[in-house]
Amino acid sequence: MSAALSIQNVSKTYPVPLAATRRLLRMKERAPVEALNGVTLEVGEGEVFGLIGRNGAGKTTLAKIIATLVQPTEGSVNVRGFDSVREEERVRAQVGLASAEERSFYWRLTVEQNLVFFARLYGLGSRDGARRIEELLELFELTPLRRRRFGELSTGNKQRMAVARAMLNSPPVLLLDEPTRSLDPLAAATMRQVIGSLARGPRPVTILLTSHNLAEIEELCERVAVISRGRIRAVDEPHSLRAAHRNRERVRLKLRGVDAERALELLRAVQSEESAQFAAEQLEDDLVAVNFERESEDDRLDRALRALVEGGAHVVSCETERGTLLDVLETFERETGEV
């Protein structure tokens, strides 16, 4: 797979404004803000690539550097062969950025007027622009709102507009900064479908997706990078990251016929053999939840179930939850001392 996005050793430090003047006037010195440090990544053509990290980890700065809105302090970004500093106009023709910043539209203009304006800036002619706008309004279910002022839209619809604008010139690379942040669950599912279909379409689009919704990242992305304090901590497929960092799963049993105290007593035999900790909570009069962790595929669940059933408990349900990307993120952040 050839690289659509090549990020080499990119660092970004935001300088202190008027630092020389502040020094001259002997004002209190502020430290420059280091947003990215030595970031190196490659994203292949047609790949959906996820970027996860906490607020302030550097995700948005990286997206803005790729979109040429911010210049790196060091390193280089190459978008389909074009350098983001030396050939910024060409890079912008290749990239669509949908940021979570809803102020970047004209609030007194309608949905359609906004899209027509940006279509012209992308160099689309009247006919091509109108056709593309029609497609996007349809795709994002904005057609009934086309004559509504942007300022009158709901936050979710504003977010759809941002993604629609990013796709106006059908760019081969899309940077989606938290594209489902303000959407209701149904609209978010539709947006995920759209993102998935873009990558699988006849002209696959390369997508860099940042999100706090880790389930979304796992569902959509072929690879994920974990970014923390401006550094890339790991890059891998979501399931490999999970497996490498957490080969454990959480188990939650719901029982009837015993109370919480009796359930723990029955499980004591299992607990004494292992270091596993069982926790029990009384949910209703006759319903108890037992939670514990186990290594994937060990026999602790089997032994716990046997002990409970032999002790007179009736197992109502058994749910298991594998380690998620959240666990991966938390692990890295514990290592870097962020939590």
Place this chain on the structure above:
Amino acid sequence: MRALVLLLGRVRAFVVRDFQLAVSYRVEFFMRILSILFVTTTLYFISRIFAGSFATPYEQWRDPFLAWITALPFLNYFMVGFSSLANAIRSEQSQGTLEGVLMTPIGIPTLVIASSAWDFVQASFHSFLYLFFGWALFGVEYKGSFMLAVLFLLLTTLVLASIGILSASFAMVFKRGDPLSLLVGTSSVFFSGVFFPAQLISETAGSWLGFVTQLIPTTHGIDGIRRVLIQGQSFADVRGQLFILFNYLAVLLPFSLWVFARSVRRAKREGSLIQY
């Protein structure tokens, strides 16, 4: 050829956008027309106070109303040239829309031209109204070549626009407190002889202040326009003023574009492109 079509398409997009924004504030549009009518009428009545009461050595000022009505609309135009880009940048930064615009493959020169285009369309209309009200309501007669007056108008506006690009560069990096708008904006009205002959400054306040009047491009622009429209002078008579304006332009335009491109780069380095 394709680049020109693309440029014109983008300029049109900005003009249409700004027109749509302007008509979303309908009352302001009509109030502005009304205010021009009031200003023109007020100036006419003030000029009547002096009608036939004094002889002046300043040929352009024998009819003060004519001198004002030929200077005000053009000063308005020049000031648009000076302030439109900085205002557009400030407005886009404060609204947060500059990020949206700069995400598209638009070059700096295109941004400079396109974001000022609507202001010039509006200024042309307002300037025309001053001249029209003077002619239609108060019997003002303009002499000389209108084409020559337009040449002065274009040249002076471009010079002011170059200074305006420097002002916009300041807005891009420092956001507020632009010293150029204070210097050029306020001093132009005083030093360039809009309301009284510029020669009076050197005659009463000394030659160094007279030198300042000569440094300001609008002095030469307004003088040239009055020479054409009031005194009916020809190209040969006004080529000195044209030469001065052309020299200003040759120096200021490339310099200001260079500074503007650097200020955009600096704002990108500092990450303050969309901040206000």
